[in-house]
Amino acid sequence: TGCEKEPSSYMWIYILLGNMLRGIGETPITPLGISYLDDFAKEEDVPVYVACLHTIAMLGPMFGFLLGSLCAKLYVDIGFVDLGSITITPQDSRWVGAWWLGFLIGGVTSFLAAIPFCFLPKSLKKPEEDNDKTSYGLLENMRKKLTPAQSKPRKCQLIYPFLSDFYTSLKKVLSNRMYFTFLCCSLLQFNSFIGFLTYKPKYMEQQYGQSTSKSNFLIGLTTLPPVGIGIFLGGLIMKKYKMGIIGATKFAFIMSFLAYVTTLLHFFVGCENHVVAGMTVSYE
Structure with missing residues (x-):
C-alpha cells in the first residue's frame, strides 16, 4: 500500500x-576492577571498595536519564x-527528540575518561603476603594440583596458553x-530490573500524561540514586560486621x-487504565 515504505x-x-564496540571496551572494567581490588586491598576493606565501584556505576545511568531528558526536549x-519554523512541542506525539546527541556526548566523554588509563604502569607489583589468596595465586595452585599427565604442555596450550587458563578458571x-x-x-534480579526501567517511562507517559523528557528526568532522579545508596550501605555493613x-x-x-x-505492594497501588479501543474496551 501507499502507507508502507521500505527503509x-x-x-x-x-x-x-558503536554499541558493540562500547560493550567490548566496558566489559573488562568490572571483572578486572574487582579482581584488582580483591588482590591488592585489605580483606576487610574489599566490600567497601566494591560497593563504591558499583555505586559509581549506578551514577552513569542516572546521568544518562538526565541527559536523555535534556536531549528529548531538543528537536531531532x-x-x-x-527551530523557529517548528510548530510542534515535546508534548506532541509527533515530536522526535535529539536522540543522537546523547551518543555523541557519551562517546566523547568515554574517550576523555579512557585517556588516564594510558598512563597506568605496564605491570603492577604483586602483594608479597598472602599471595595464595589472590586470583593469580589461586590459579597457580590449581595448576600445581593437576596430575603429571594433565600438566604436560600440549600444543594448543603452547600456542594459546590463555585458553587453558580460561578453561581452568571457568571450570x-x-x-x-x-x-x-x-x-x-x-x-533473575537483573531481568526484573531491566524490565522495570524499560517499561516505566512509557507507563508514566501513558498513565500520567508526562512527556518523554520529564519521564526520563523523574526516573533518573528517583529510581537509581536509592539503588546506589543501598549498594554503598551494604558494603559498609559488611565491613563493620x-x-x-x-x-x-x-x-x-x-x-x-x-x-x-515490598515490591508486592505495587499490586495494591495504581490508577485506573485509560480507555483505549481494542485494549481496555471493545470497539463496539
Missing part, C-alpha cells in the same frame, strides 16, 4: 556497531533546521555451587526477601 537508511548499522534536527568457578546459585539469582561468605549470603537473602515483599 531507506542503514544508519542503524552504525549504531549497532537541531543545528540543521530553523573452577562454575563448579562452585554457591557462586552458581548467586549467578542464577543475579540473572566483618561478614564472611556465609554471613554475606544470609544478609543478601534477607535483604532480597524484604525487597520482594
Whole structure:
C-alpha cells in the first residue's frame, strides 16, 4: 500500500556497531576492577571498595536519564533546521527528540575518561603476603594440583596458553555451587530490573500524561540514586560486621526477601487504565 515504505537508511548499522564496540571496551572494567581490588586491598576493606565501584556505576545511568531528558526536549534536527519554523512541542506525539546527541556526548566523554588509563604502569607489583589468596595465586595452585599427565604442555596450550587458563578458571568457578546459585539469582534480579526501567517511562507517559523528557528526568532522579545508596550501605555493613561468605549470603537473602515483599505492594497501588479501543474496551 501507499502507507508502507521500505527503509531507506542503514544508519542503524552504525549504531549497532558503536554499541558493540562500547560493550567490548566496558566489559573488562568490572571483572578486572574487582579482581584488582580483591588482590591488592585489605580483606576487610574489599566490600567497601566494591560497593563504591558499583555505586559509581549506578551514577552513569542516572546521568544518562538526565541527559536523555535534556536531549528529548531538543528537536531531532537541531543545528540543521530553523527551530523557529517548528510548530510542534515535546508534548506532541509527533515530536522526535535529539536522540543522537546523547551518543555523541557519551562517546566523547568515554574517550576523555579512557585517556588516564594510558598512563597506568605496564605491570603492577604483586602483594608479597598472602599471595595464595589472590586470583593469580589461586590459579597457580590449581595448576600445581593437576596430575603429571594433565600438566604436560600440549600444543594448543603452547600456542594459546590463555585458553587453558580460561578453561581452568571457568571450570573452577562454575563448579562452585554457591557462586552458581548467586549467578542464577543475579540473572533473575537483573531481568526484573531491566524490565522495570524499560517499561516505566512509557507507563508514566501513558498513565500520567508526562512527556518523554520529564519521564526520563523523574526516573533518573528517583529510581537509581536509592539503588546506589543501598549498594554503598551494604558494603559498609559488611565491613563493620566483618561478614564472611556465609554471613554475606544470609544478609543478601534477607535483604532480597524484604525487597520482594515490598515490591508486592505495587499490586495494591495504581490508577485506573485509560480507555483505549481494542485494549481496555471493545470497539463496539
